[in-house]
């Protein structure tokens with residue numbers, strides 16, 4: 001018999017706030033019937049999501065599914081088999097996009113970079129420059145590589161495209177960044193961005209969001225094929241009436257409505273500042289253990305997930321297992337080549353300082369029991385000192401402003 005709560009530090013699903021859970025506890029409703037109290041249009045959700053993505057023009061689609069579904073919709077609506085795309089592979093999720101694109105018959109030019117590095121923008125620039133015939137139709141960027149805890153500079157990619165006057169579309173995977181780390185669809189010249197409900201939006205898995213700018217929408221009108229399920233044209237046509245081309249997941253929509261309310265009540269800048277502050281506390285804890293993060297360059301360390309490299313004599317799978325079995329605490333496992341070599345502490349969504357301290361406390365004891373020579377309490381102490389000496393997230397925001 002296990003007592004107390006389970007502590008969740010995986011990068012999706014994240015903790016669902018009580019208000020969001022309660023909002024989803026509603027009887028089933030027919031959106032089109034205008035029943036009493038029913039949510040009869042998706043428009044407020046679309047408007048709210050656009051605010052979070054910092055997008056005014058173009059389309060916001062919210063669909064039942066996960067980021068993979070949104071990515072598949074992106075690729076099948078805007079590109080044709082045989083089209084060439086350029087991307088970096090520097091972690092498990094960027095690797096999966098390569099696979100997905102190849103499955104849809106795209107010619108993928110891949111730039112491999114060490115897992116733990118950011119997108120190698122200069123190398124992508126070189127490839128774009130060499131593309132004299134303009135065969136590259138899109139560049140894919142994983143904003144926050146959830147497998148390694150690395151946030152890449154999307155604006156730098158846009159600068160390269162503009163400097164070279166290259167017409168390739170810029171597609172961004174914002175799954176573990178949007179809603180927690182600043183993301184600016186329009187200011188950064190992003191043509192298409194995807195994410196899911198189970199990370200920054202503090203919801204269960206089940207919804208995918210896809211923002212398509214004007215250029216991506218125009219590309220979708222030129223493609224030869226049309227997906228049956230997530231057809232941009234069909235979704236746009238029905239969305240104009242606040243409807244969807246399929247059964248609307250009304251419970252999830254209720255949750256999303258509440259989650260957006262929470263994000264706006266806190267204020268987006270405040271949400272981003274809180275994530276910066278919490279992430280720094282966790283990183284200081286990791287450093288105090290004498291361990292390293294997988295992210296190599298401090299400029300690109302993620303404010304939503306920290307991947308911790310364990311010493312060679314320690315099996316990171318054991319750390320995750322012990323934390324779960326003995327301490328009711330869930331951490332993310334090391335993925336792909338990081339399996340056994342790293343574990344991940346997610347610090348995003350509905351989270352505060354003490355929850356981060358609990359994560360460090362559980363990780364310390366699990367590391368120690370897995371054979372890692374660390375000083376118990378060192379990480380917790382370092383994070384406490386950081387939180388204590390650096391005011392609140394509100395203070396931090398004021399300092400930046």
Ligand SMILES: Cc1ncc(COP(=O)(O)O)c(C=O)c1O
Nearest residue numbers: 012066067068093146173175176
């Ligand atoms: C950056 C990134 N992209 C895509 C995905 C895929 O999400 P899903 O497997 O839920 O479709 C994830 C999952 O965590 C992710 O972190």
